[in-house]
Amino acid sequence: MNQLAQKYWNEYWKESEKPQSVSAWQFGASPDYLAQLVIDGVKTATCSGHIFYELDNEPLPAINDYSIILNSHDEPVAIIKTIEVTVTPMNEVPEEFAIAEGEGDRTYDYWKDVHTKFFTKELNTLGHEFSEEMLLVCERFKLIDVKK
Numbered sequence: 001m002n003q004l005a006q007k008y009w010n011e012y013w014k015e016s017e018k019p020q021s022v023s024a025w026q027f028g029a030s031p032d033y034l035a036q037l038v039i040d041g042v043k044t045a046t047c048s049g050h051i052f053y054e055l056d057n058e059p060l061p062a063i064n065d066y067s068i069i070l071n072s073h074d075e076p077v078a079i080i081k082t083i084e085v086t087v088t089p090m091n092e093v094p095e096e097f098a099i100a101e102g103e104g105d106r107t108y109d110y111w112k113d114v115h116t117k118f119f120t121k122e123l124n125t126l127g128h129e130f131s132e133e134m135l136l137v138c139e140r141f142k143l144i145d146v147k148k
Helices: 003-011 031-037 050-056 095-100 108-125
Strands: 024-025 046-051 065-070 076-091 135-146
Touching: 003 076, 024 095, 031 076, 031 135, 046 050, 046 065, 046 076, 046 095, 046 108, 050 135, 095 135
Parallel strands: 024 065
Antiparallel strands: 046 135, 065 076, 076 135
């Protein structure tokens, strides 16, 4: 976590006991746009490829994890708390979840098209092929704070 994110985290909790599980990160291909959707209350879910956690040897997100959302300049803009995590094949992600991601025209078809393109590109970069059966880590979250 960078210094700006750490400062924001400390200022948010002040003298309260801080939760131990916190990370700081940007959303996918359009960090500013997606962060703004979170701030506006439109985006309440996100997903990532399970394979990326495996390749990076990273733990999966868990309920009650906190995240500091960064913009494209690695500046903190908000804090979210994970309230649900499921691992689901991409072709079985429910329409309601896709809509909760809040992107584009907020339809399942838009979600599927954008995510297929994104995962195909990212997997090809790593020498892997895209499959609609790939496992996704699907997270629901709630907005805790917006940086002023």
